[in-house]
Amino acid sequence: GAVVSQHPSRVICKSGTSVKIECRSLDFQATTMFWYRQFPKQSLMLMATSNEGSKATYEQGVEKDKFLINHASLTLSTLTVTSAHPEDSSFYICSASSGGHYGYTFGSGTRLTVV
């Protein structure tokens, strides 16, 4: 079946630094990748949608200059949290789609803690 690899699984960083999270589709071409954020006991909230080779579309309230998304190839998307602050601490998870609304494959998530 389709597999999406997400790294790192956990990261602790100092306030003010940047963190990059990678999401790779291992056995299929992901035309679209989605980035979600999940706070404790809350729903997954969509942050942005990215299509290979084009700029990401951000959801309302998500700062595009703070959460940089790059989708340079059909198998790799990255999310960079710039100038991280403690309030950015959360569980970040990506998902990938090959198109057609036939289902979504999720990565294993990244637990970000900003100290």
Place this chain on the structure above:
Amino acid sequence: KQEVTQIPAALSVPEGENLVLNCSFTDSAIYNLQWFRQDPGKGLTSLLLIQSSQREQTSGRLNASLDKSSGRSTLYIAASQPGDSATYLCAVDQGGSEKLVFGKGTKLTVNP
């Protein structure tokens, strides 16, 4: 704006019991509905996907139904096992950009 609600928020049952998880959504114009399982600190595992034209889907001990007109879906788990303990998430695809809207989930605990 689509809103997805899952009831109950938490459920604890003895092993072997059959159970039903509920999901409701406010906008019936959906493309599909998907049930996921999430283990603590982990990603999501897709369980069942129901297209808007379908009424139900089955996989092993799991059966999901969809009543689009009333904005409801149920996930039925037969003969529950401790290994079924996890948070179960319901999500709807609005179509168009394939964005998913998630409920907050139901945390299931199956006691041996």
